[in-house]
Amino acid sequence: MANNSTENRPVRVRFAPSPTGPLHIGGVRTALYNYLFARQNNGTFIFRIEDTDSNRFVPGAEEYILESFRWLGIEFDEGVSFGGNYGPYRQSERRDIYKKYVDILLEAGKAYIAFDTPAELEAARAEIPNFQYDASTRLKMRNSLSMPAEEVKALIDAGNQYVVRFLIEPGRDVLVNDLIRGKVVVNSSILDDKVLFKSADQLPTYHLANIVDDHLMEVSHVIRGEEWLPSAPLHVLLYEAFGWTDTMPEFAHLPLLLKPEGNGKLSKRDGDRLGFPVFPLEWKDPKSGEISSGYREKDYLPEAVINFLALLGWNPGNDQEIMSLEEMVQLFNLEKCSKAGARFNYQKLVWFNHEYIINKSDEEIANLFAPVLESHGVKESHERIVKAVSLVKNRVNFVGELWNQTSYLFQAPESFDEKSLKKWWKDEAPRTTAELCDFIESEPDFTGAVLEPRVMEWIASKGYGIGKVMNALRVTLVGAAVGPHIFEITDFIGKEETLARARKAISTLS
């Protein structure tokens, strides 16, 4: 590590969303990496709410975010709804704290008061080509640097709104030491005098609140999305201005999640356009009523989502892909994070889901499947469901698909697939199936293992084709030429049902 003073500090990391809507899947990955890093280092994972923009507050968003992490199995140690000794953890409840630090900067001459209205700023931007509020322009604007102190005081006393801006000295190379990208140097001249505080709502902006909170909460590592890299030099300068350089956190800027196709980062709209969710849980916008789909409701397993996400921008350095959260905690390494953005290819997520279904026990899958069966009006014993799951589990990508694969095990087919009929229910099929039924009825032992060789013998003795006979029977039992081994099916539904279905089909289909 480059910064000696932070080397032996307890690891404290945070995930700090603003409650402006549902939790984006990219945010989930950022949180996941923070979580893995915290656990690996016996650190603390903090949940902070950054609600300094009162205009963008969306009711229900905070609870949605919490619920998402509960579903995903990512646990926090400290923060909003978890408690801790560094609270409050909701920024809107920390007004007084920020005010105090803004005043410190003001008194030290490292920040100043500005009265320019949004409209005036807009005008300036329209007028001057590359307008930026900085050393080159600030003296031409209306602020405490360009105006006499009495006038400033008079304006404030008269109730004029103002903002506090950070005074950036130009011409300095600012170093950001990024754990993933290495040293990034930016000249302070290209930075603008960022607004730190708004008098209107007495709240800070992100930058000030973020630095003050990270410092006060003793955050050791800031692991966040790449979109923050351009403002990282500003943050470094803020730590300097406060004299907190010694305890400044380490930075790691993660690559972004990109659209599966085309250009740009993954956005809310892409999901439902391309047929996959971009949110962990379904979300209904309280204002518009618009519904965005979620992974939970779309039948994805949280473990699969986590596993897939973990590998988007990180890899353990070997060929292992299927990993539990515990294994990821062991293997995670910020230095093995990639720098380039990762396309969000949900095809692979489907594969992960398939793998997780296969790797889970039949019992576990049966428990997940039971409610689906119930919704179709099927009441079965746990043992029967487990057995049904074991027959078809490895052929589905989603638990919900089990219904299509097993419905015929629980109820006789109501219709018959045209293609299957055309291929297998022709010529001699009705007659040979009837003969087969008679033969099966006469057999003393219906158990698949016993019955199968007997049936094979019978088919051979008759000189029939195995494929023709077996598939004709399959169609009568299943309704289509699909499904597991036929004697597994007959075993499951029993002798009586087998014969009833076959004979009914013979009469209705001829």
Added chain:
RNA sequence: GGUGCCUUCAUCUAACGGUUAGGAUACAAGAUUCUCAAUCUUGGCAUACGGGUUCGAUUCCCGUAGGCACUACCA
């Protein structure tokens, strides 16, 4: 436009100066089977381009091109 970051198969990625450039997904073919899947085997597919440095560059440096992000009294 300005600034920063980035660039290996279609996609996620491995190879931290020396490999026939590896794995996975997807795709294709074959095997298996009473069917459909699953599974197994096989196959095609990449170092953006141009210069250096070096005995040797995917790897280091420079340039070009392209991509992405930021550029709010949003986070």
